[in-house]
Amino acid sequence: MAALAVLGLLLLSLSSAVGYKTYNVLDFNAVGDGQTDDTNALVQAWAAACADDRSPVLLVPPGKTLLIRETQLSGPCKSSMDLRLQGDIVAPNWQWTNDKAVLLTFTNVNRLILHGYGQIDGRGQLWWNLFNIETLVFEQCNDLFVKGITIKNSPEKHMAFFKCVGVNINWVKITAPGDSPNTDGMYFSGCQNVAVSGSIIGTGDDCIAIGPGCSNIDISRVHCGPGHGFSIGSLGRDGAEQSVENVRVYDSSVTDALTGARIKTWQGGSGYVKGIVFENMRMYSVRTPIMIDQFYCNRGYCQNQTSAVAISDVRFANFYGTTTDESPIKILCSQSVPCKDIDLENVNLYTVGGTAPVKSVCINANPGQVNRVDPFVQCVAG
Ligand SMILES: *[C@@H]1O[C@H](CO)[C@@H](O)[C@H](O)[C@H]1NC(C)=O
Numbered sequence: 001m002a003a004l005a006v007l008g009l010l011l012l013s014l015s016s017a018v019g020y021k022t023y024n025v026l027d028f029n030a031v032g033d034g035q036t037d038d039t040n041a042l043v044q045a046w047a048a049a050c051a052d053d054r055s056p057v058l059l060v061p062p063g064k065t066l067l068i069r070e071t072q073l074s075g076p077c078k079s080s081m082d083l084r085l086q087g088d089i090v091a092p093n094w095q096w097t098n099d100k101a102v103l104l105t106f107t108n109v110n111r112l113i114l115h116g117y118g119q120i121d122g123r124g125q126l127w128w129n130l131f132n133i134e135t136l137v138f139e140q141c142n143d144l145f146v147k148g149i150t151i152k153n154s155p156e157k158h159m160a161f162f163k164c165v166g167v168n169i170n171w172v173k174i175t176a177p178g179d180s181p182n183t184d185g186m187y188f189s190g191c192q193n194v195a196v197s198g199s200i201i202g203t204g205d206d207c208i209a210i211g212p213g214c215s216n217i218d219i220s221r222v223h224c225g226p227g228h229g230f231s232i233g234s235l236g237r238d239g240a241e242q243s244v245e246n247v248r249v250y251d252s253s254v255t256d257a258l259t260g261a262r263i264k265t266w267q268g269g270s271g272y273v274k275g276i277v278f279e280n281m282r283m284y285s286v287r288t289p290i291m292i293d294q295f296y297c298n299r300g301y302c303q304n305q306t307s308a309v310a311i312s313d314v315r316f317a318n319f320y321g322t323t324t325d326e327s328p329i330k331i332l333c334s335q336s337v338p339c340k341d342i343d344l345e346n347v348n349l350y351t352v353g354g355t356a357p358v359k360s361v362c363i364n365a366n367p368g369q370v371n372r373v374d375p376f377v378q379c380v381a382g
Helices: 001-020 039-050
Strands: 022-024 033-037 057-060 065-067 072-076 083-085 088-090 099-107 113-116 119-121 132-139 146-147 150-152 161-162 166-169 172-173 185-189 191-203 208-210 214-226 230-235 244-265 274-293 309-322 329-332 341-349 359-364 367-374
Touching: 022 039, 022 274, 039 057, 039 072, 099 341, 185 191, 214 230, 230 274, 244 309, 244 359, 274 341, 329 341, 359 367
Parallel strands: 022 057, 033 065, 057 083, 065 088, 072 099, 083 113, 088 119, 099 132, 113 146, 119 150, 132 161, 146 166, 150 172, 161 185, 166 191, 172 191, 185 208, 191 214, 208 230, 214 244, 230 244, 244 274, 274 309, 274 329, 309 341, 329 359, 341 367
Antiparallel strands: none
């Protein structure tokens, strides 16, 4: 009898050790028809899961579509959080009244895994050019995994990450039309130790943008286009001191885009960009595949100033493909803070069709190594 009780206890503790509870949004009265407002169901399911200290699963089941309003899911939670997006999420299609809003924000959640084959539809078509509404934002989420999901047609940025340490993203798909304004795929600011791999991103703006305060960013096997390719910056706007360090983008491609691999900084800023590698990059019909622009200005006229974000130790290697402009390599650095140690190696860029001559433009840069680069780069003092 005692032995049986011990066995029973053992089984009980075993099952609770391997068992975890699943919080299905349908059990919190979600309707999931894509029409009914299911915000409260999602928020309540989150609250319940977040209070569970045994690695809960929060489930949006397959075949269901949750329509949600602007929603914040906050931590810290008692445990890790496994959010399975098997169904879909859609933004409302009624009037947003807020110029700055986010459809779904995760704040202060550590060890969040967001994965599944579901999609988040930002329904941005109505709001392009009107409102800055981002679709999916992570703030101060450490040890974050995002895998498999699709995000489409965000009114503004699709995914944005602020002050997150330890981010791993793979097999994510992001799509919006090439002419949709400011619809960055992923934007990072103040993040460290980030890996993005195996993803497909086509939007109307930057594919992946690395903003101020980021370091140790590793991007591989990401296929971009249409849009504005991989960007570091912009940095140093309105005199800001901003820096980015240790970024590696490799084994990736950019198709039908304005730029391929770009660093953009404003005149008058300070700080630095250093330790940047773009390597093994395929370019297909990209206007400017390689660009450093220390004169970035997207608001009409910007005066040249004596201070600038310093750019050094940048490498572009193994770039192959086609360009739609006569100057596929543009390295534009300021006279007062010239770029240092810009390496270019194994670069072969041809105009689409392969006949028109192409040339490089390079001012105020002190090139490091320049080997086997076509079009040949010659840097002149500006
Ligand atoms: C700033 O300086 C660059 C390079 O020296 C030059 O090409 C550009 O025309 C200048 N821009 C303005 C607005 O003076």
